Amino acid sequence: MITNIKPKEATAIVNSLIGGVVPKIGVQHITVGRSAEVDAFIQALEDVKNGHSIVKFWIGEFGSGKSFMLHLLNTVALKQKFVVANADFTPDNRLYANDGKGLALYAAIMDNVAIQTKPEGGALPTLLDKWIEQIMMETAQSNQISLADIRDQKHADLIKSNIMKTVNEITEVGGFDFGWVIMKYFEGFSIGNEQLKRNALKWLKGEYHTKTEARQDLDVRDIINDLNYYDMLKNFTKLFVSIGYSGFMINLDEAINLYKISTAAMREKNYEKILSIYNDCFQGKVEHLFINFAGTKEVLENPRRGLFSYHALKSRLETNKFETAEIRDFAQPVIRLMPLNHNEIFVLLQKLREVFDFNYQISVNVSDDEIQQFMEELFNKPGANEFLTPREVIRDFLNILNIIRQNPGVDKQRLFGSITIKDERPNESLLADIEEL
Incomplete structure (x- = not known):
């Protein structure tokens, strides 16, 4: 029995796997082997x-x-x-x-x-806001300023000084520009200038393609490029650790x-x-x-x-x-990664049936014995040993559950028998040779 699954996770699992891709969230609920x-x-x-x-x-x-x-x-x-x-x-x-x-x-x-609170991505602004709040609290404590008063603009230079001090401690190559842009982000944060925050984020995410544009928006000397992006990843690693x-x-x-x-x-x-x-x-x-x-x-x-x-x-x-x-x-x-064995695939399909039922708030009429029949039909098809992948097994199984959900009287044995196996694997050697010609 699958427990603690959220409706959003169940929907992501079903929709993503039917589409042939891995869901961004919820995969722990269907992990086996x-x-x-x-x-x-x-x-x-x-x-x-x-x-x-x-x-x-x-x-x-x-x-x-x-x-x-x-x-x-x-x-x-x-x-x-x-x-x-x-x-x-x-x-x-x-x-x-x-x-x-x-x-x-x-x-x-x-x-x-x-x-963890934003598992689907887009968390960089949240992390920067959290870090700035942390710097502001530390500045307030070290200077005996109340938390309510520290947000007053008269203390902005004090906070900026601590931001740059921290950035200098955690950065190496490109640290000055990195710190300057984070201070621009703080300026936008402190005065409610959303455009300035967006420009700073744009720089930090490597979305400026010319120094001229970045200089106009942020008065910064350089931009992230093909040669220095790895240094920026190392800078961010240190920043994230400094946040906690x-x-x-x-x-x-x-x-x-x-x-x-x-x-x-x-x-x-x-x-x-x-x-x-x-x-x-x-x-x-x-x-x-x-x-x-x-x-x-x-x-x-x-x-x-x-x-x-x-x-x-x-x-x-x-x-x-x-x-x-x-x-x-x-x-x-x-x-x-070793292939899943048949017992592991059986457990996986059981888990998928439970997620499917939870997602649609139904009890789809497919028993454990019928899951076994589905697997036997699939793995006994010509070419199954050579071409069949877990991705295809999962997609076929969920597609059949969808048919049964919408057509309760359908003949399941006929559905199982209509499955075909085809080679979906890219021929990597052939692809590479073609590109080289």
Whole structure:
């Protein structure tokens, strides 16, 4: 029996999974078969809380649950008081670029910043407001000013001085401009100038594309760009920790889009950036940062285009040679996601039926025996062993529940028998070869 699920979560689960995507919220209610991975992840979060930084690579076949796993990690990290953010690599978003594509990735990350009270993203203004309130309280206490009086404009310079002092303590590269823009945000905050706050947020989120425009709006010298955005992520990590959060976790999905970069030189530059981030985290050059990458086995191991084509990464990411399918090592940087077995899929479908019933406030007429029949029909289809993924199983099952909900007298056996299997997996090698031609 699923407990403590909210109506908003149930709707997100049903609608997202029918659409073939992972819901942003509620995934913990339908998680099965990943307890060992989650336990190891919680231990890693403790290390990051204590000042370490970690990079993990979540590797699995197409449709095997990589994106689902990242969203589950989000839920766990939010409960551990982490700030989290998700972004997908796309043809226009990458780690290294000289044409704005690195900045586009940064903007996507900052746009999706989430905290436990705002798990769907867009939490950056909330975090900045909370931090400013914190600075104001500290300023009031240290100067024996009442909390009611500290908001008076006569104390604004005192607060600004403390803001800049704190920013100087937590920032490195680009700290002056970062601090200047945060002070502009405070000015907007203190006098109720929403446009000034929006301009400051626009700069902090990497949405200015020319220095001229930023100078006109904020009187700032520089902007966030392809070359300095990673430094800004490190600055934000320190800022979030200074507010009282455990750290900053960033999930980067769809690594296939780095693998598919058509020019070898640019692809290598992106892998070099991964190596730089990896070294920063494991050599202690950055604290309280947790970065997760998700991709397929081909993205990791392909000797011509994958991460293993970059020798320095290959030496760091090769699997523990003592690991087997039965004896796992979840402490290593690469975590291979094993497919769910049939028992786990059965439990998953039971959970989905409960969420579906809760969402529509009904009791859909599908028994456990009929779930078994659905699975037998599906897994016995030609091509099931080769092509069937959990994503397809889930989508087919929810589509059948929707048909039964709207057509109570429908013949369920006929519905089960009408299922077809098709190969939805992208041929990554072929796609990459085509792009290179």
